[in-house]
Amino acid sequence: MKTTCEAQVTALPGGAVIRLSGDVDGTAADALTAAYDQAVAQGDPESIVLDFASVGYINSTGIALIVSVLAKARSQRRKVVASGLSAHYREIFDITRLSDFIELFPDLDDAVSQLAAQAS
């Protein structure tokens, strides 16, 4: 099945943003992995923002992909935060306990402001 997931990487001082769009499901693996690797290669970020504002669907395989990214980031001592989740997917992040490990922000501006404050 063809992926609808796209991931755009932007470098920030001390961090990076991965803007996701489309569906975060099993077909998103290559896009998400490549985006993470690109974010790391661009600037060895302390923090990575996963922005879900343009994501319409996340399934259990997508949750597994996010778990894999989080595990990799933690092993490299990088912080992962998330922004732009709908109320439904915030609930899923709570139920799965992802929100215990990934700080959630209402939108990308809030997340970036927080990272900027920490970096200064």
Place this chain on the structure above:
Amino acid sequence: MTSVARGAVRRLAAFTVTSESGNERVALARVAEAVAGTGLADQRLDRLKTAVAEATMNAIEHGNRNRADLLVDIEVTQQGTNIVVTITDQGGLHEAGTAEQPDLARKLAGEQSPRGWGLFLIRNMVDAMDVTTDGTRHTVRLTMATTTPADEGATRENHL
């Protein structure tokens, strides 16, 4: 399990999807269309949609083992104040109902696969999930009340 109110049964939809990856999205959309107008609140509709997609994925992958020639049967009924969705595959005795409880800390430590969230999500999204098999066909029955429980919004861990 939450008790299921009994009442008149009204069929809202009955359809099949072939066992091909991605058809869970077709099922999700058809069920959402079928329950429009039943009074199911948006938040509970989102939960039902996630449960239907995950149960259909399980039926395609584990029940029918991605064999495109095998169908997944889906029926949507309204039974009193409940929406009931049944999802049936040809997987017979497969053990889709007994997967290991996912533990995020263990997953992050590499002690458990990152996968394995499907059944966990289904159980936490709906008011009741029942699994039956006749040895040939395997059916997951999802029940969702159209009324909103007073404790809605609290964690659903207690339903496990």
